[in-house]
Amino acid sequence: MGLLSLVHAPGRYDNLRRIRSLDPEVDHDEILRLTARFEFPWDYVQGTGIAFMRDYGVPSIAELLDRTREFADHGVKRYDDTILIGDEATLDGIDSPRSHAALRRLNRIHGHYDIAAEDFAYVLATTIVGPVRWIEAYGWRPLDPHELAAITRVTTRFGELMGLKDLPTTYDGYLALLVDHERRHFSHTPAATRLAEASTRIAKEVAPPPLRPLLRRVTIAVMDEPLREALGLPRQPRWIVRAVRGGLRLRGRLLRFAPPRxxxxxxxxxxxxxxxxxxxLGPLSMLEELNRVSGVAKGYGAP
Incomplete structure (x- = not known):
């Protein structure tokens, strides 16, 4: 914690002390819960949101997502369902009956499409790299190695329950996977732009009304240049980029003085x-078929 631990709200580092007392290999579910739902809940959501938009920069993924029209026609439901399936998979632990039921359903949804294993692995990598990068840039404290190890363990198990093989076992491994996939595949397509614009419209619908007028500009301002270019979104003035990123860093510093959640x-x-x-949960066009299988609501069984 260093010097920062000398200036903070009472109890601000209690969760971190708890996290450091746990074993990431055994207690990964509890560490993830503390990190994502108590220490960095807003940051985790924002980082995950930007991570989802990275998927659009890969033409094979963008073409499929654009073709389904889920973002264009049922955007808010698609947004909610994505988050809720992730919640179902982690709230009771990644190997709980509830999690297995959620992953089984996710596998059935994905089974309707021809998706390459390397694209699945890339999307999985974005779900860990996105939040970690965001917290590294704007969080009120750095992530602890125990947190990185636990988040990685849950991410890998999530992928295993999707049937993926040979996944990384470290955060650096996921980062390398993401960087390599983007180096080989990132490029702009019209589908990427349509998906990005649909996503900003979704964000406006779920955001508080006072934030909606500037939300598109702010979203673009926090993107790195390769992502912005792949999505075909307009470059923002430097003063906006500096103001947005500076404001987010200031928020992180001020949160050190806030009481713990x-x-x-x-x-x-x-x-x-x-x-x-x-x-x-799932595309409206699939719900009847998905729900023919008994036991869905009970949430028992493994994928």
Whole structure:
């Protein structure tokens, strides 16, 4: 914690002390819960959101996502369902019956499409690299090695339950996978731009009204140049980029003086204001077929 630990709100580092007392190989679910739902809930969501947009920079992924029209026609539901399936897979632990039921459903959805294994692995890599990069840039403290190890363990197990083989076992391995895949495949397509613009419209729908007018500019301002170019989005003025990134870094510094969060962050889906069941999740065109299999709502069994 260094010098920063001398200037902070009372109890601000209690969760970190708890995390450091745990074993990432055994207690990865608890460490992820503390990190993503107590220490960095907003940052984790933002980093994951930018990570999803990286997928559009790979033409094979963008073409499929664009063809389904889920983002264009049912954008908010697609957004909510993506987050909720991730929640279902992790809230009770990655190897809980609830998680296995969610991953089984995700596999059924993916089974309708011809998706290359390397694209699956890349998308998985974005889900860990995106939040970690965001927290490294804008978080109120650095991630601890125990956190990186635990997040990696859960990510790899998530991929294994999707049927993926030979996945990395370290964060650096996922980072290398992502960088290499983007070096070989990142390029602009019209589909990427359509998906990016649809995603910003979705973000505007779920954001508080005062934030909506500037949300598109802010979203572009936090993108790295390779991502912005792959998505075909307009370059923002330097002063906007500096202001947005500087404001985010200032927020991180100020959070050191905020009291620690006492309740776990939970996503509040616009699509399901009165709650959801697992059988609600998935493309509308597939729901009847997905729900023919018995036991979906109970959440038992492995993928």
């Amino acid at each position: 006492r309740t776990a962050y939970v996503h509040r889906p616009t699509t399901y204001p009165h709650g959801h069941r697992l059988e609600d």
